[in-house]
Amino acid sequence: MWKPDRLSDQPLYQQIADDIERRISYGEFPPGSLLPSERKLAEQLEVNRSTIILAFGELRALGIIESRSGSGTRVSKFKWGATPKHTPNWHRYAEGGSFLPNLPFLRRIREALQQDKTLIDFASGELAPDLAPIEEINILMSENNYTSYLGYDNPQGYLMLRQQLVSYLSQYRDIQTTESSILITSGSQQSLYLITQCLLSPGDAVAIEDPSYCYSLPMFQSAGLRLFRLPVDHKGVRPEEIRSLYKKHRIKMVFLNPNFQNPTGALLDAKRRIELLDVASELGLPIVEDDPFSLSAYDGSAPQPLKAIDPIGSVLYIGSFSKIAASGLRVGWMVAPHSVVDRLADARQQMDFGLSVVPQKVAAQFLSSPYFQPHLDRLRMHLLYKRDLLIEALQSELPELVRFTVPQGGLHLWCKIIPDVNDNKLLEEAIRRGVIFVPGSVYGSDSGYVRFTFARARADEIGPGIAKFAAALKAILS
Known part of the structure; x- marks a missing residue:
């Protein structure tokens, strides 16, 4: 019997929903036929019942199946009729094509930042509003057509x-x-x-x-x-x-x-x-x-x-x-x-x-x-200040657990964690504690490396942010 692939990037519930839809379209489950119960299907596929509930919910939203209290879950008669008719499976289209989606870590970081605006952001590779020439550009836009x-x-x-x-x-x-x-x-x-x-x-x-x-x-x-x-x-x-x-x-x-x-x-x-x-x-x-x-x-x-x-x-x-x-x-x-x-x-x-x-x-x-040259001078001064705050915080919070070379420019500090840790566990624990960063494996390195971007976070967030990261790292190591 078919089983979902636990190593796939596609969620288990979505794999199960896709398989049930295929079996319906092939006639294995005709319109109006009763589907296996959630509990039975969970046992057959060796997954939690909550996973089957999610899969059924996906199919129900598409109008492919319908559930009634006391009657179980059946293939929709109105959706399929005597001659099955499909709404396009947009999920499959979204999964197809030759242009690949972003890496899972990057999607997770983007999702976390969208969901929690209070996260201290050491991940985003862009300047904070206080480093951008907003006032200067506003003046230029008011003076020019x-x-x-x-x-x-x-x-x-x-x-x-x-x-x-x-x-x-x-x-x-x-x-x-x-x-x-x-x-x-x-x-x-x-x-x-x-x-x-x-x-x-x-x-x-x-x-x-x-x-x-x-x-x-x-x-x-x-x-x-x-x-x-x-x-x-x-x-x-x-x-x-x-x-x-x-x-x-x-x-x-x-x-x-x-x-x-x-x-x-x-x-x-x-x-x-x-x-x-x-x-x-x-x-x-x-x-x-x-x-x-x-x-x-x-x-x-x-x-x-x-x-x-x-x-x-x-x-x-x-x-x-x-x-x-x-x-x-x-x-x-x-x-x-x-x-x-x-x-x-x-x-x-x-x-x-x-x-x-x-x-x-x-x-x-x-x-x-x-305005251009003074902006560059101010940008360099603030970046240097934020870099030094980050280094001071790391030396204070994690003197024996991180190693890095001090950069002389740019927005990033590249750190090696000692000893190695699981990137996914560290990222999730850090998010849970209120701080986010980019795991080094995103850039092709082995696990246990971290990129901190210090241009996005406010100066007063850098110390507390590293304290939160240190707590997450120590929790994982312990």
Whole structure:
């Protein structure tokens, strides 16, 4: 007899509901026929009766079965009739398709944050409202007209924003480019999505850092790509590993976050940068450089991107406002050869006919305003303060149970728990106690690692939040 798969990500009750619906559609249970009782079915399938109640509730909501007190549960006559008729099984459609859902841990974190607004948030990778330039943007919006034209714009993005980015990239990132080599996107993730969908093919092998934020993005698997890992140490990736992966797997592209890497905070060593570009040029291998955190360098000296020292054009450069200004603007950019920009602009136009002009105009005004540099200075100061609060709390609450390297920029602190713990148990216990974080396994690491993001929580929440985490960890270890 069929049994539900307890190792599946699909809930047991949903598996059971789907199986009963199949058996009804195959005629095993004709319209009006009596179904086994909840208790009997629970015994047959070796599950709790509450699971069967949930499965019957799902089928009852679809009108497939009906229950009457004293008469048991029967297949609906009105739903099926002499000739069975179906309402589309939207659950199966939602489970299908080639675009995979987010990882279970990330869905659980999102669900917990939506359900409990009081959770102290060390999980969300975005700036808190007090770190965003809200007042400055409000002033700019009151002083400028952003609604003079609201039609479709150039598929590459708003021209004035691309022109401002040429100046910004030259001044702040030492990257020399032109507006025709810039594609505006709705953030770094859309840039990555366009690259994986348009420049690569199913079955292609690509290299990502280990651990890596890319590992948490199902878009790579959805595109049918094979992922191979480049270990990250305190100096970043080792260039010789790229040559090794190329020989073994013929990798087609390398995805890197060399400055204050997410999640480890590592900074790619200057010597390794040169060696890495040499390897890439030797192999004709493109590098996708995701650079969201450089301007958050706490000492104000932003590390140079690979793109700035790329002599032959091996690097596709991705940037975003999300980590330095406001994630809600949904403005990012890519610097790439003209042929790549044209290809991706065409694909993006098929998706959405281009981005909203209004946030692009706001971003362009903010970049050229006298508010931008003071905002960066204030952002760095506050991030450094929050980082130090987090480190002080960890050293006070868990001096012997966590190990970490202090980052010099970015929004994250990467911690190793000593000894190893079960990620799921620790996350659930932490949520129960009022704090949330991202388990390291989301980024491809072994269990027992934790990423704390200190940009989202308020300064006065950081100490209490770590105290709650410490209590959860000690409860699990005991």
